[in-house]
Amino acid sequence: MASMILGYDMGVLSGAALYIKKDLRLTDVQLDILMGVLNLSSILVDRPALRHRPHRHHLLRSRVAHGLRHQLRLVAGLGVGYAGTIPAVYTAEISPASARGLLSSLPEVFTNVGMLLGYLSNYAFAHLQLYLGWRVMLGINALPSVLLVLMVLGMPESPRWLVLNGRVKDAMSVLEKIADTSQEAAAGLAEIKAASSILFPDVVDGDVVITVHKSSNEWQVWRELVLSPSPAMRRILLAALGIHFFQQASGIYAFVLYSPRIFMGAGVTDDHRILGITCALGATRALFTLVATFLLDRVGRRPLLLWSSGGMVFSLAGLAVGLTIANGLAIASTVTHNAFYSIGLGSITWVYSTEILPLRVRAFGCALGVAFNGIISGLVAMTFLSMSKAITIGGSFFLYAGIAMVAWVFFFTSLPETRGRTLEEMGKLFGMTDICEAVEIRTPLLCQINSGHGG
Known part of the structure; x- marks a missing residue:
């Protein structure tokens, strides 16, 4: 539901922008800023709180912020920040390894369904008075936000978040609900405790175990993840931020927000026909994203990314030629571009960037990814119209095709396959040789205890 509301918010702007510009008499530069401010303001999310407060708490925050959209677009960006971070983290942390690709890609499926609903809303309310139509298109999304607030109250907390915050008994209760057997739940808990750097797993005080972490403050997490990372952690961070960069820098937001402009450039002039084609484009994205959910755990992340980015290169080049001649x-x-994007890069970015991060830095690392994603998508949104005037709209898509080509090379050289791996095993793919390094624990005594050799 959170992802669907987020998708609606992005999709509805595409058609609403036609009427906003006419009603408010905006210039292209002003419209660029309006389209991009939502993404840029999403980086203002309270990053440290993502680790210390329950994930459900942040979903509630995101819905409250979305409810204020029609009053203050900047505030809605805070909702986007939380809604972009928490569903991916939460879904990855409660999913078994065998189905994590499928389940973790569902937020992207519902985001695309939300976009399609936004496009349909554009089509349905386009006949209203100019001053009223775009306001109804934007404001109607506040209603499901209220419904989601009530639904979140019944959600269980992530067992990995619970362990990380010392609530092991609560974590076990959640694992018993989502695991097939009690043995599987117990094995999962033991793996999570090892990756969380639990020092004395048998010492319990009520519902809270005594835990020892290498760091107890966000400065240490910053140091381990960004300021002074190990070589393996540096590779993980590069992979996570790299896939976020190429997802947005290859120009998907030009399609999400400016598809009516693209179709105008292709010779379509009637507003209703433009909105109808946009709806068909949204249906294509939703369909191929759904297909991708069934391929992630069968084909793997890496092959889909390579096929996706390769297809995008040719489609973007074809679009550039088409808009020119x-x-x-x-x-x-x-x-074809939107189909290739949805079956790979669109579906896999959030799954991959979430699952490769070690547990103790996962929420913070995902928040950095969302911030970086928001910056790049905001820049694309705020520069597309101006860039199209400077180098032509065809030239803009030639540029995006070049970026997609670089993306293919990056995926081929830097992203290992993660299909079938548990979250606690990911570090080995990037050069972490043992559990101590994987959770960034270098105290000899603690390493001995975790490996069973302590006295």
């Missing part, structure tokens, strides 16, 4: 090619290339 052949209008029919432009529409066909737009559809």
